[in-house]
Amino acid sequence: MQIRRVRFYAAALVFLLSGCADGPEPVADKWATWQSYAGSADTSQYSSLTGINVENVTGLEVAWTFPSGEAAHRSTPIVIDDVMFVVANGGVAALNAATGEQKWFSADCVSPNARGLVYWQSDDGSQQRLLVIRDPELLALDARTGKRLAFGERESIDLRLNLGRDPETIGRIASMSPGRVHENLIILGSAMGDDAYDAAPGDIRAYDVLTGEMVWTFHTIPHPGEAGYETWPPDAYKTIGAANAWTAMSLDEERGIIYANTGAPSYHFHGGNRLGDNLFSNSLLALNASTGERLWHFQAVHHDVWDYDIAMAPKLLTVERGGQRIDAVTLAGKHGFLFVFDRVTGEPVFPIEERAVPQTDVPGEQTSPTQPYPLVLPPFANQTLSEDNLSPYADPEEVASLASRIRQARNEGLFTPPSFRGSVNAPGSRGGAQHGNGAVIPDAGLLFMAVIESPTIPKLELRNDLTAEQFLAAGVAATYTATCAPCHGARGKGQPPLIPGLAGLSDRMSGTEFASIVKQGRGRMPAVQNLPETQLSALMDHIGQLDRLAVAEPSDEVPELETPAMDVSDAQRYRSGYHHFFSDNGLVGPPPWSKLIAYDLNEGVIVWQKPYGDVPALVKRGITGTGSLFPTNSLMATASGLLFSATNDRKIRAWDQASGAVLWSADLPADPGGIPATYTVDGRQYLVATATRGEITSSGDQHAYVVYAVGGAAH
Ligand code: HEC
Numbered sequence: 001m002q003i004r005r006v007r008f009y010a011a012a013l014v015f016l017l018s019g020c021a022d023g024p025e026p027v028a029d030k031w032a033t034w035q036s037y038a039g040s041a042d043t044s045q046y047s048s049l050t051g052i053n054v055e056n057v058t059g060l061e062v063a064w065t066f067p068s069g070e071a072a073h074r075s076t077p078i079v080i081d082d083v084m085f086v087v088a089n090g091g092v093a094a095l096n097a098a099t100g101e102q103k104w105f106s107a108d109c110v111s112p113n114a115r116g117l118v119y120w121q122s123d124d125g126s127q128q129r130l131l132v133i134r135d136p137e138l139l140a141l142d143a144r145t146g147k148r149l150a151f152g153e154r155e156s157i158d159l160r161l162n163l164g165r166d167p168e169t170i171g172r173i174a175s176m177s178p179g180r181v182h183e184n185l186i187i188l189g190s191a192m193g194d195d196a197y198d199a200a201p202g203d204i205r206a207y208d209v210l211t212g213e214m215v216w217t218f219h220t221i222p223h224p225g226e227a228g229y230e231t232w233p234p235d236a237y238k239t240i241g242a243a244n245a246w247t248a249m250s251l252d253e254e255r256g257i258i259y260a261n262t263g264a265p266s267y268h269f270h271g272g273n274r275l276g277d278n279l280f281s282n283s284l285l286a287l288n289a290s291t292g293e294r295l296w297h298f299q300a301v302h303h304d305v306w307d308y309d310i311a312m313a314p315k316l317l318t319v320e321r322g323g324q325r326i327d328a329v330t331l332a333g334k335h336g337f338l339f340v341f342d343r344v345t346g347e348p349v350f351p352i353e354e355r356a357v358p359q360t361d362v363p364g365e366q367t368s369p370t371q372p373y374p375l376v377l378p379p380f381a382n383q384t385l386s387e388d389n390l391s392p393y394a395d396p397e398e399v400a401s402l403a404s405r406i407r408q409a410r411n412e413g414l415f416t417p418p419s420f421r422g423s424v425n426a427p428g429s430r431g432g433a434q435h436g437n438g439a440v441i442p443d444a445g446l447l448f449m450a451v452i453e454s455p456t457i458p459k460l461e462l463r464n465d466l467t468a469e470q471f472l473a474a475g476v477a478a479t480y481t482a483t484c485a486p487c488h489g490a491r492g493k494g495q496p497p498l499i500p501g502l503a504g505l506s507d508r509m510s511g512t513e514f515a516s517i518v519k520q521g522r523g524r525m526p527a528v529q530n531l532p533e534t535q536l537s538a539l540m541d542h543i544g545q546l547d548r549l550a551v552a553e554p555s556d557e558v559p560e561l562e563t564p565a566m567d568v569s570d571a572q573r574y575r576s577g578y579h580h581f582f583s584d585n586g587l588v589g590p591p592p593w594s595k596l597i598a599y600d601l602n603e604g605v606i607v608w609q610k611p612y613g614d615v616p617a618l619v620k621r622g623i624t625g626t627g628s629l630f631p632t633n634s635l636m637a638t639a640s641g642l643l644f645s646a647t648n649d650r651k652i653r654a655w656d657q658a659s660g661a662v663l664w665s666a667d668l669p670a671d672p673g674g675i676p677a678t679y680t681v682d683g684r685q686y687l688v689a690t691a692t693r694g695e696i697t698s699s700g701d702q703h704a705y706v707v708y709a710v711g712g713a714a715h
Contacts, residue, residue, distance in 0.1 A: 030253070031442070031639075034079045034679045037116040037178045038436070039636070041251040043313040045439035046637045047678045051685030052710060053640035057654045057664045061712030063686060064100035065669075066093075066705045072693040074176065074633055076116045076674030077705060080143070082681045084688075085117050085130060086705055092117065092132060092141060098681040098714070100707060106146035111135045115248075115436075115633070115674065116178045118186060119143060120209045129209060131186055135174035136160045138188070138207070151212025159190070162214055163200050164223075164238065170200045177248045177435075180258060182289040184209055187258055189245030197273075199266040201237065202244025204285075206292060216292030220244065220262050220280045227294065228279030240274050242266040243281035247435050248313040250329070251289060252343060258289040259316070259329050259343075263309035268429075269418045269458050269576035270305060272364035277302040282310055284331040284339075286346060296346030300333050302368035305360070305417050306458075307429035308334045312438050312449075319445035319601045321349060328601070330440075330447060332433035335414060336381030337374050338447075340601055350376040350604055357415035361524060362460060362574075367417045376604045380597050381427035383414040385455040385589060393585045393618055393626070402581055402588045409457050418576060420521040422459035426589075430454045436633030436675045439643065441657075445602040448643055448657070450612050450634050453627070455581070455589045461527040463575035468532040476538045483528050484543075492546040498524070502543045514540050526574060586615045592627030596635075596645065596660065610660040613647035633690075636676040644687060646672035652689040652708075666708070669701045670694055684709055 030040045031048035038045050052060065068088035075087035084097040091107040110117075110132050118131040121143075128143035137156040140149040151157060159174050160167035172193045179188040185206040192200040204218040220243040221236055222229040232240065245260040252259070265274055265281040282301040287294055301308045315330040319340065328349055331339040340349040354370040387403035409422035416423045431454040438449045462483060471479050481490070488494050494501035505514065515536045521527035531539070581588040592611040600607050613628030628647035636644045642663070643655040648671050654664040671694030678687050687708040696702065 032680075034077070034677045035119060036078060036180070037076060037118070038248055038313065038675055039677070041180050041182075041253055042316040042442070043248045043250040044316065044442050044637075045436070045635055045675060046442060046639075048639045049678055049680060049685050050638070050640035051680060051683075052638065052642065052678070052687060054642065054656060054663065056710050057642060059710040060654070060664060060666070060687060060708040061710075062666075063707045063709040063713045065707070066095055066100045066102075068690075068692045068703045068705060070703065072671075072673065072703060073113055074115050074673040074690075074693060075110075076633065076690060077677055077688055078117055078119055079677070079679040080119055080128075083143075084679075085119070085143070087114060087117065088692075088705070092130065092146065094143070094146060097679060097686065098684070100705075104146035106141055106148075109134055109139050109141065109148075111174065111176075113176050114174075114178060115176045118178045118181055120181050120184075120186070127210075131179065131181075131209065133174045133176070133178060135172055136170065138174070138179075138186070140209070151208075151210065154212040157207055157212045159188070159205075160200075162205070162217065163203055165200055169198070173200060175244070175246045177246060180249050180251045181209070182206075182251055182253075182256065182258065185215055185289070187249060187251075187289065189247070189249060189260060191244060191246040192241060196241070197267045199241025201240070202242050202246075202262060202281075204245050204249075204260055204287070204292070206289075218285070218287055218292045218294065220283075220285075221265070222279065231277040231279045232274055233276065236274055240265055242268075243278065245285075246309070247311050250314045250316055252316060252327075255344070256289045257295060257343070258287050259314035260285045260287065261310035261312065261314055261331060263311070264301075264304040264307050267575070268304070268307040270362065270365060270460060270574040271303055272362070272574075275303075275366050277368060278304065282308060282333075284310065284314055284329065284341070286329070286343070298331065298339065298341060298346065298348075298372075300331055300337065300339060300372060301335065302371060303366070305365070305367060306335070306415070306425055308432075309429075310334075311435050312433040313435075315438050315440045315447060316343065317440040317442045317445060317447065317601065319349060321602065330438075330601075332380070332438060332449060334427065334429060334432035334434070336379040336383050336427050336432045336451075337372075338377045338380060338433075338599065339372070339374055340377070349601070350374060358410070358412040358417060360417040361419055362417070363524065365417070367415075371415050377599070378606055380449060380451050380599075380606070381432045382453055382455075382590070383426055385411070385424050385426040389590045391583075391586060391588050391591060393591070393621075393623060394583045394588045395585070398581075398583050398588050405457055409459075418458045418460050420460050420524060420526040422457045424455060424457055426455035427452065428454040428456035429458075430456070430630060434630075434632045437631065437635055439635045439637035441637055441639070445600060446637075446657070447599040447601055448635060448637055449597045449599070450594060450631050450645065451597055452594050452630060453589060453591075454587060454593065454630070458576040459521070459527070460574045460576055461521065461529050463529070468530050471530065471535060472532050476535060476542045479531065479535065479539060480542055480546075483531070487525075490546075492543055502546070505540065505543055511537050511540060529575075584617055585621075586618060586626055586629060592625065593629055594627035594631050594647075596643070596655065598657070598660065608660040610655075612645065613651060613653070614649045616649055619649070633673065633675045636678065638678065644676040644678075646676050646689055648672070648694070650691070652676065652687075652706075668706060670696060670703050684714070
């Protein structure tokens with residue numbers, strides 16, 4: 001099936017006509033500029049410009065290049081009139097967007113990983129501010145000069161405040177995503193090193209851009225009296241973290257609604273200390289952008305233990321169903337499902353059903369009995385992994401090792417919960433829909449997505465904060481008490497039949513077998529990390545003497561546990577050993593490891609899918625079409641029927657939206673960082689690639705913004 005190209009030109013025509021209808025005033029087409037991160041406040045990653053199109057795209061050549069310095073980052077430029085603002089050289093630079101000439105530079109004011117900048121101007125245009133993240137603060141610059149501006153009395157906004165936690169305990173808090181402007185507010189999500197047990201909560205907050213006052217906050221982990229509070233333990237709002245909107249949020253400017261996709265709660269792979277559905281983690285939230293009031297929500301993963309963050313921004317577009325035009329918003333998950341909702345009511349556009357899913361066997365954990373499945377929209381990623389279908393390009397030993405891990409692991413399809421044996425998760429927490437990988441044709445109901453296939457096998461282990469050296473210093477008895485006694489008991493009696501006693505161990509097994517059980521875990525026993533190899537045989541000897549020791553030193557006795565049920569502090573005893581299966585030759589799972597997909601949401605179908613770039617090491621062996629490894633921030637669509645992608649094979653490509661064919665490509669001087677962007681100056685359209693990330697491997701390479709135009713530099 002092919003997408004009819006006529007649709008794109010029809011969409012372009014609508015813009016032109018609406019331009020005429022509004023009289024002499026030039027109509028602001030928000031998609032004709034690149035004033036906001038990802039193009040426009042709706043995160044559409046879409047441009048209505050048609051100066052670069054299917055007919056002339058092969059004429060693209062480098063117009064200018066701006067070196068961005070050594071620090072690799074993921075920033076996407078914004079362009080206001082003919083000035084481009086970029087993160088570069090450890091600060092922010094303003095460039096002539098037609099020539100790349102630097103107008104000003106402001107040093108030391110942006111965290112190198114920030115995804116971009118926010119521009120705000122007052123109604124009369126007299127004030128023009130750039131809002132810049134320097135974690136944990138938000139700063140303001142004068143967009144005309146690059147000079148620092150204050151927020152009323154404040155030099156900066158401290159994002160660690162007003163979270164209900166001790167600010168000193170909060171390390172990272174600012175999201176790399178730059179936030180959205182609604183009137184005089186900047187609305188910010190957060191990112192807090194969200195896989196730690198003690199992460200900060202993921203409140204979504206709005207600040208006045210002039211005074212710096214916090215105007216509203218939305219608790220993604222609800223406080224007493226707020227909706228969703230009952231889906232957590234009573235004190236969760238004081239102790240549990242994350243459930244944060246770290247990816248870009250999307251604003252419906254006309255309606256004043258901000259859409260936020262939230263991430264998993266901490267700790268990602270074990271939720272014994274946060275039993276319940278855990279609203280509003282892993283959810284799409286529709287909030288009143290002026291007040292923060294929740295209008296509706298949808299939770300895509302209940303009680304997440306897979307790190308299935310909703311990592312792609314909500315996409316706003318209009319679909320046509322049964323003769324009706326519906327303003328819609330999408331939720332695309334890391335787990336491979338796409339959900340589409342009426343933007344105003346939250347009603348699903350395509351039906352959704354709760355289905356029974358595999359259940360946890362980890363003591364103290366409770367997984368949700370059901371999870372939401374879309375009924376019409378086909379999944380966009382592989383949700384299974386079998387040992388019979390691994391990469392033909394990996395070394396046979398790697399394939400054999402992964403096959404053996406798969407055989408040992410729980411492998412019951414999507415939502416197989418983490419376990420002490422390891423559990424197969426496909427598409428995996430770094431797979432599916434990821435940040436910056438979706439673009440829409442807002443008026444045509446089309447969604448394009450770069451999709452990652454990266455199955456993983458998380459495996460819960462006993463977490464301990466002791467190093468091997470500390471274990472050795474503490475001695476073998478303390479090691480036993482700290483890491484084994486909570487389950488096997490002070491005297492090694494165990495809790496039969498669930499937890500075996502350890503008496504007579506040396507008659508039952510060899511030292512090697514003992515070491516392998518402790519290091520790898522078995523059944524319902526977690527692996528115990530960091531124990532020094534040299535201590536293992538001493539530990540086994542110690543276990544052999546437990547009865548005698550307990551009699552000799554009765555005061556050492558640790559109370560026997562009835563069952564291995566966990567209280568809150570015990571529930572924090574687990575961490576995840578985590579396996580991605582990289583190899584020099586790509587991933588060990590089945591290729592393609594990334595693909596480009598076109599959904600027609602008017603019909604509810606996938607129209608085409610293609611491998612998304614290559615892996616350089618395999619290209620050298622003559623193998624192409626495997627998909628690039630872990631592309632993020634990679635996609636942009638235009639009204640002229642093109643898709644631009646930047647992938648980790650250091651290529652920028654132009655694809656035909658109708659067929660998925662590659663029409664043009666060019667080599668980048670480094671790995672891409674931000675989303676490709678486009679804009680016009682004096683009627684000429686430019687394309688920006690951000691080669692700002694990754695290692696510089698040879699002398700000709702550099703981190704740079706590379707700007708293309710048909711015919712290259714103007715003469
Ligand atoms: C969270 C609870 C837990 C902790 C902590 C734990 N174990 Fe276990 N252990 C178990 C369970 C449950 C089994 C049974 C595993 C199975 O399903 O075969 C087991 C089995 C064993 C076995 C095999 C016994 C047999 O007869 O087959 C050994 C040996 C063992 N554990 C040693 C240790 C040691 C040493 C430590 C500390 C370093 C430890 N365990 C910590 C729960 C635990």
